[in-house]
Structure formats: C-alpha cells, structure tokens
Amino acid sequence: MSRVTRIPVDDLRAGPLDLDAQTSRHVARVLRLAPGDALVLFDPEHALEATARVVSVERDGVRVVADAPTAARVRAVRQVTLLQAIGKGDKLDAIVRDATELGVTDIVPVETARAVVLLGDRAADRVARWRRIAIQAARQSGRGDAPRVHLPRSWGDAVADARPAGTLALCAWEDAEAPIGPLLQGLRPEQPVVLAVGSEGGLTAAEAAEAAAAGFHLVSLGPFILRTETAPAAVLGALLLLTCE
Amino acid sequence: MSRVTRIPVDDLRAGPLDLDAQTSRHVARVLRLAPGDALVLFDPEHALEATARVVSVERDGVRVVADAPTAARVRAVRQVTLLQAIGKGDKLDAIVRDATELGVTDIVPVETARAVVLLGDRAADRVARWRRIAIQAARQSGRGDAPRVHLPRSWGDAVADARPAGTLALCAWEDAEAPIGPLLQGLRPEQPVVLAVGSEGGLTAAEAAEAAAAGFHLVSLGPFILRTETAPAAVLGALLLLTCE
Numbered sequence: 076m077s078r079v080t081r082i083p084v085d086d087l088r089a090g091p092l093d094l095d096a097q098t099s100r101h102v103a104r105v106l107r108l109a110p111g112d113a114l115v116l117f118d119p120e121h122a123l124e125a126t127a128r129v130v131s132v133e134r135d136g137v138r139v140v141a142d143a144p145t146a147a148r149v150r151a152v153r154q155v156t157l158l159q160a161i162g163k164g165d166k167l168d169a170i171v172r173d174a175t176e177l178g179v180t181d182i183v184p185v186e187t188a189r190a191v192v193l194l195g196d197r198a199a200d201r202v203a204r205w206r207r208i209a210i211q212a213a214r215q216s217g218r219g220d221a222p223r224v225h226l227p228r229s230w231g232d233a234v235a236d237a238r239p240a241g242t243l244a245l246c247a248w249e250d251a252e253a254p255i256g257p258l259l260q261g262l263r264p265e266q267p268v269v270l271a272v273g274s275e276g277g278l279t280a281a282e283a284a285e286a287a288a289a290g291f292h293l294v295s296l297g298p299f300i301l302r303t304e305t306a307p308a309a310v311l312g313a314l315l316l317l318t319c320e
Numbered sequence: 321m322s323r324v325t326r327i328p329v330d331d332l333r334a335g336p337l338d339l340d341a342q343t344s345r346h347v348a349r350v351l352r353l354a355p356g357d358a359l360v361l362f363d364p365e366h367a368l369e370a371t372a373r374v375v376s377v378e379r380d381g382v383r384v385v386a387d388a389p390t391a392a393r394v395r396a397v398r399q400v401t402l403l404q405a406i407g408k409g410d411k412l413d414a415i416v417r418d419a420t421e422l423g424v425t426d427i428v429p430v431e432t433a434r435a436v437v438l439l440g441d442r443a444a445d446r447v448a449r450w451r452r453i454a455i456q457a458a459r460q461s462g463r464g465d466a467p468r469v470h471l472p473r474s475w476g477d478a479v480a481d482a483r484p485a486g487t488l489a490l491c492a493w494e495d496a497e498a499p500i501g502p503l504l505q506g507l508r509p510e511q512p513v514v515l516a517v518g519s520e521g522g523l524t525a526a527e528a529a530e531a532a533a534a535g536f537h538l539v540s541l542g543p544f545i546l547r548t549e550t551a552p553a554a555v556l557g558a559l560l561l562l563t564c565e
Contacts, residue, residue, distance in 0.1 A: 149544065152543075176544055176546050176547065176550050177544070215545065215547075217543070218543075256562050256564045257565060259561060260562065296564065297560050298395075298564075299421055299423060299461040299560075300460065300461045301461065302421065305418055305421050308418070308553045308557055309422060309553065309556075309561055310561065312550075312553055312557040313557055313558035313561045316500050316501055316541060317501050318501065318542070319501045319541065320501040320502060
C-alpha cells in the first residue's frame with residue numbers, strides 16, 4: 076500500500092523550508108524523494124499539516140516548499156494522560172510508542188518506590204528520546220499531533236495534580252477489587268481520562284492510597300497479571316476503541 | 321512482592337513427579353528452591369493446578385510431590401480466538417505473549433497475501449516456539465490455562481471455519497468504515513469472539529471480502545494506523561477490560 080510520505084517538522088509555515096540534516100538524509104537516502112515529489116509536512120506540537128513539494132536535494136540538505144498549513148485531519152479526540160512509572164531498560168520506549176498509536180495526549184514518566192529513578196542529565200536525555208519516539212510513532216500511525224512527554228515527576232506530585240474537574244482518573248492496581256469495566260462503559264464522549272500505571276514491581280499500598288486520596292479510582296484490570304507495558308496498551312486500546320463510533 | 325512459584329507441567333497428577341531437565345535447572349538454579357519448599361504446578365493444556373513440595377534437588381533433576389489437582393482458579397472466561405497473519409521476524413512472538421496475558425484462548429497463525437509464509441519444518445518449529453511462549457506467558461500472568469496455538473492455515477480456510485453460531489466475528493481492516501465500538505459495547509457476557517488481524521502490509525480487499533462472506537464484521541479500529549502487534553493488543557485489551565465486571 077503506498078501512503079503519502081509524512082515528515083515531522085517544527086514550526087510549520089507556508090513557503091520554503093530547509094529540512095534538518097537527519098530528516099534530509101531520511102528523505103534523500105531512504106525515501107529517495109526527488110525534486111517535484113509530493114509529501115505532507117506535519118507539526119506535531121501544533122497539530123498542523125501542509126502538503127509540500129521537494130524543490131532541491133543537495134548533499135547537505137533537502138529544501139521543500141509548503142502550502143498553507145491547516146489543522147491536522149487525524150488527531151487525538153479525547154484528552155488522555157498516562158502517568159507511567161519508569162520501568163527498567165527500554166520498557167518506556169515501547170510504552171511511548173504504543174500509547175502514541177493508541178491516542179494518548181500526555182505522557183508523564185513518574186518515579187515510584189519500585190520504579191527506576193532518573194536524575195539530572197539522564198532524565199533530560201531520556202525525555203528527549205521519548206519525544207522523538209512519540210513523533211515517529213505519530214508519523215507512522217498517521218496522527219497529525221503527538222503526545223506531550225513531560226519531565227519525570229514524583230508519584231505524589233503527579234497524582235495530586237492530575238485531576239481537573241470532570242476527568243475520569245484511573246489507577247491500575249493489582250490489589251484493587253473494583254473492576255475497570257463499568258467505569259469504561261460509563262465514560263462520556265470526550266470526557267478526559269488520566270490513567271496511572273506502576274512499574275514491574277507494582278505500586279505500594281501507600282502509593283495506591285495517595286492516588287485514592289487524590290480522587291483516583293483504584294481499579295483491577297482483571298484476573299491476569301499484566302506486565303507494565305501491557306497494562307497501558309490494554310486500557311488505552313479499550314478507550315480508543317470504545318470512543319471509535 | 322513475593323508470589324508463589326508457578327511451574328508448568330504436562331499431565332498433572334497427584335503424587336511424585338520428576339520435572340524435566342530444563343524446568344529442573346530453572347527451579348534449582350534460578351529460583352533456588354530446596355527440599356521442603358512449596359510451589360504450584362499447573363497443567364495449562366487441561367487447566368489444572370496443584371500445590372506441591374520439592375522433595376529432592378539432584379544434579380540431574382528435581383523431584384516434587386503434588387497434591388490432588390483442581391481446576392485452575394484463574395483462567396480465560398470468554399472464548400476468544402485470534403486469527404493473526406504472520407508478521408516479519410519475531411512479531412508473532414510478542415503477539416502470542418500479549419494475547420496470552422490478555423486472555424485469548426486460541427491463536428491461529430494465518431497466511432495472507434502480504435504475510436510471511438512458513439513451510440514444513442519451519443512452521444512446526446515456530447508453532448512449538450509459540451506454544452512455549454504462551455505457556456511462559458500464562459505462568460507469568462497467573463493464568464492456569466494457556467491458549468492453544470494451532471498450525472498455520474490459509475486465510476480462506478481460517479475465516480471459513482471460524483464462526484460457530486453465536487460468535488462475534490471481527491476482522492480489523494484499515495479500509496473498513498464501521499467502527500468497532502458499538503459491537504464491543506453490544507457484546508454479551510461470555511459470547512465467544514473471533515478476531516482476524518492482518519500483517520504489516522494489511523489485508524487485501526479480496527481477503528476482506530472473503531472474511532465478510534464468512535460472516536465477519538469488517539471493522540475500523542479508529543483514526544490511527546495501528547501496527548500489526550498493537551491492533552490485537554488493543555482489541556483483546558478492550559475485550560478483557562469490558563468483561564472485567
């Protein structure tokens with residue numbers, strides 16, 4: 076299936092635009108676009124997109140000319156924030172990719188008692204990496220926006236700040252008894268959702284209590300123990316597909 | 321969190337049992353169980369489980385004594401069959417793992433125009449591998465059963481045979497216009513589901529037509545293009561969580 080080539084750019088405006096070095100290499104060497112070829116530019120931060128045409132392919136860069144940007148056609152319809160405890164290794168990479176495909180709008184990496192803690196430069200590097208992954212996942216899934224990836228926060232701060240009025244706040248906890256099903260079925264169209272998920276080791280009882288005190292529903296995701304990467308995919312998948320009417 | 325050690329075995333019966341070489345190594349060297357330690361044996365094919373105790377740990381094997389087996393406490397509640405086109409590389413490994421966690425009961429690898437085709441011994445090797453992955457995923461997710469992994473079939477045969485009466489048959493197709501949401505919301509408790517998903521390249525229009533002719537609903541999974549591994553996780557996650565009441 077041939078699809079239109081979609082290229083993410085910052086600050087999309089009508090007129091000539093020089094793609095950055097990495098994107099230029101991708102366009103010239105992998106996609107092998109040539110002068111005259113059509114593509115779509117999208118600005119994931121502002122959810123804008125524009126048709127464009129390649130005007131020159133040089134050793135040091137690709138220049139395109141963009142038409143007037145319009146609001147991105149395909150974008151998240153519901154505000155869904157994922158508060159995700161930071162797992163080991165590259166687990167959060169996969170979670171960011173899946174969550175982007177499944178329509179999340181904000182991702183907040185959180186530090187819990189049993190999660191990995193990232194300090195200083197390492198946190199900034201990882202957040203930059205997750206933002207790149209989110210933009211690429213948006214490109215591949217045809218989304219014209221991309222989720223915002225926030226700086227890591229402590230569990231307490233993240234759950235305390237997560238609930239504007241009217242939001243359905245869910246905290247997946249393996250010791251919870253209330254099933255998530257009825258809450259999902261009672262969700263109103265366009266009602267914002269916040270979902271909090273622990274890391275491999277789960278959440279402590281104290282962390283679950285903090286979430287409950289902040290207004291989160293502590294919910295069971297069913298009889299099976301889900302990995303930290305499967306849990307958000309299951310919930311975000313359910314939210315996406317139920318919204319899909 | 322300490323959880324009881326769960327070990328998969330074939331043909332579980334009460335009484336003494338010698339674990340196979342690989343399981344013995346795992347029990348002795350990784351889990352470091354010693355005589356007198358308790359564990360749970362489960363027989364995923366027959367959905368049975370039994371408490372047991374280690375009686376000896378020798379160089380060449382571990383012997384345990386099992387109590388009388390009972391029906392597994394945690395098992396799939398709904399019949400859910402996944403007809404999954406075979407993707408490149410190890411994509412189906414990840415899909416089998418996720419689908420097991422999310423409660424699928426049967427996995428049928430299918431050959432489509434755009435999927436990878438496995439022939440002869442290679443198919444048998446891969447199926448054996450997927451069965452091992454399913455059993456390990458069942459162990460980790462606390463399931464006392466494991467999905468049956470069937471031999472690969474052609475798309476035409478798989479969709480033609482997939483629909484006993486009363487089953488909700490869904491075929492995810494990116495050109496479908498009918499949203500999946502209302503069908504999920506109208507699902508009856510314990511109604512069996514068959515879900516058919518293409519590979520990276522998607523399904524051809526002819527394949528979608530074959531599924532429709534066999535009684536499948538051709539459904540859209542929403543505005544975003546999901547990868548072949550994200551699509552089943554989203555649908556199976558939605559089925560699991562909506563059933564979770």
